[in-house]
Amino acid sequence: MLGQIMNEHRKKKASKEMVRKLFLRKTGWDSNEEEETRNRLNSPSIQQGSCRGLIWLLSDNMHHQWLLLAACFWVIFMFMVASKFITLTFKDPDEYGAKQEPLMLTAMTKVEKVQVPEEKRLPEEFQPTGKVLSGNLMHQPLIHMERLELLRNVCRDVALRNLSHTTVSKFILDRIFVCDKHKILFCQTPKVGNTQWKKVLIVLNGAFSSIEEIPENIVHDHEKNGLPRLSSFSDSEIQKRLNLYFKFFIVRDPFERLISAFKDKFVHNPRFEPWYRHEIAPGIIRKYRKNRTETRGLQFEDFVRYLGDPNHRWLDVQFGDHIIHWVTYVELCAPCEISYTVIGHHETLEDDAPYILKAAGIDHLVSYPTIPPGITTYNKTKVERYFSGISKRDIKRLYARFEGDFKLFGYQEPDFLLN
Numbered sequence: 001m002l003g004q005i006m007n008e009h010r011k012k013k014a015s016k017e018m019v020r021k022l023f024l025r026k027t028g029w030d031s032n033e034e035e036e037t038r039n040r041l042n043s044p045s046i047q048q049g050s051c052r053g054l055i056w057l058l059s060d061n062m063h064h065q066w067l068l069l070a071a072c073f074w075v076i077f078m079f080m081v082a083s084k085f086i087t088l089t090f091k092d093p094d095e096y097g098a099k100q101e102p103l104m105l106t107a108m109t110k111v112e113k114v115q116v117p118e119e120k121r122l123p124e125e126f127q128p129t130g131k132v133l134s135g136n137l138m139h140q141p142l143i144h145m146e147r148l149e150l151l152r153n154v155c156r157d158v159a160l161r162n163l164s165h166t167t168v169s170k171f172i173l174d175r176i177f178v179c180d181k182h183k184i185l186f187c188q189t190p191k192v193g194n195t196q197w198k199k200v201l202i203v204l205n206g207a208f209s210s211i212e213e214i215p216e217n218i219v220h221d222h223e224k225n226g227l228p229r230l231s232s233f234s235d236s237e238i239q240k241r242l243n244l245y246f247k248f249f250i251v252r253d254p255f256e257r258l259i260s261a262f263k264d265k266f267v268h269n270p271r272f273e274p275w276y277r278h279e280i281a282p283g284i285i286r287k288y289r290k291n292r293t294e295t296r297g298l299q300f301e302d303f304v305r306y307l308g309d310p311n312h313r314w315l316d317v318q319f320g321d322h323i324i325h326w327v328t329y330v331e332l333c334a335p336c337e338i339s340y341t342v343i344g345h346h347e348t349l350e351d352d353a354p355y356i357l358k359a360a361g362i363d364h365l366v367s368y369p370t371i372p373p374g375i376t377t378y379n380k381t382k383v384e385r386y387f388s389g390i391s392k393r394d395i396k397r398l399y400a401r402f403e404g405d406f407k408l409f410g411y412q413e414p415d416f417l418l419n
């Protein structure tokens with residue numbers, strides 16, 4: 001017991017000695033002054049001052065400890081932030097999959113709201129899946145929704161009913177090609193890149209394994225290309241496909257499409273279809289050429305006069321299915337009667353083609369063939385050149401027939417030709 005008391009006494013004495021030394025160092029007293037002041041430390045006044053100094057020393061020491069502790073917490077916090085940033089930046093893209101995808105879609109929707117004030121919620125079939133669309137492709141669903149909304153509004157316009165509505169006849173069902181394997185219907189609108197879309201469907205139907213393997217003479221040979229027409233099915237089967245399948249077609253500025261049809265069938269005729277020059281052209285010339293002494297072949301002015309004639313149908317009957325290259329989109333695809341899923345535009349085909357493949361769920365199976373630069377761009381100069389020698393009366397009559405196509409698909413009225 002006595003030894004324990006002695007040990008505690010020595011510990012207290014050592015503690016006092018340590019405090020004394022710290023106090024001397026903090027107040028600047030040297031060792032020479034220590035002996036002189038030893039006795040004075042025992043006086044009441046000195047003891048009171050010593051207590052105040054000791055309290056100050058301990059307070060200052062605690063202040064430094066708090067600063068050190070705060071600095072440690074700051075370093076730990078910065079390390080945590082840096083660690084989180086590194087994790088998000090270098091996260092494996094394969095792991096950034098299904099669980100993270102809803103967050104990406106939400107963020108993308110907010111971007112659209114900023115740039116497009118009147119955004120509408122997209123139907124589920126148009127919601128992007130997998131990789132987020134970049135650039136212009138990110139806004140493709142909204143663009144196609146607006147096109148379909150415009151189409152529905154024009155279809156409801158009573159004043160344009162004669163130009164926007166038609167009967168779903170066999171002629172129209174013959175234009176719609178079927179891919180049962182992937183539940184797709186494609187309505188053919190010639191002179192807007194339809195050959196390439198036919199190649200896509202031929203591959204999807206399994207007739208060829210790739211687009212590059214398809215011979216050009218097979219594409220338009222409907223006996224060999226493996227593309228069934230919707231008209232080949234029974235009425236109930238037709239209705240089922242119209243109700244359930246993904247349906248699309250492509251449009252182009254109506255007047256530029258007519259120029260393309262004229263050049264392809266009556267000027268260049270690259271597929272050697274002699275009946276256009278030797279049967280159809282003479283029939284148009286006989287009825288619509290003003291200058292009877294003109295001996296040249298069919299001119300664009302003759303062609304425009306034929307198309308703008310309200311009584312053009314009697315010649316159409318004689319020409320048969322060959323008129324598909326210049327009749328209206330309404331006559332080809334009945335867009336107000338058939339509820340199409342997507343309507344692509346030739347002028348934006350670089351964006352529309354990938355979107356159509358993705359929306360149809362076949363983008364992982366086939367790609368649209370490479371589009372040569374500038375080939376889909378609207379050429380106003382070319383349009384002005386072809387219509388330069390044609391009377392305003394004939395141009396206005398032509399527009400009166402194709403006005404439905406202009407309105408339904410958002411093409412501007414060609415004021416530079418009409419006025």
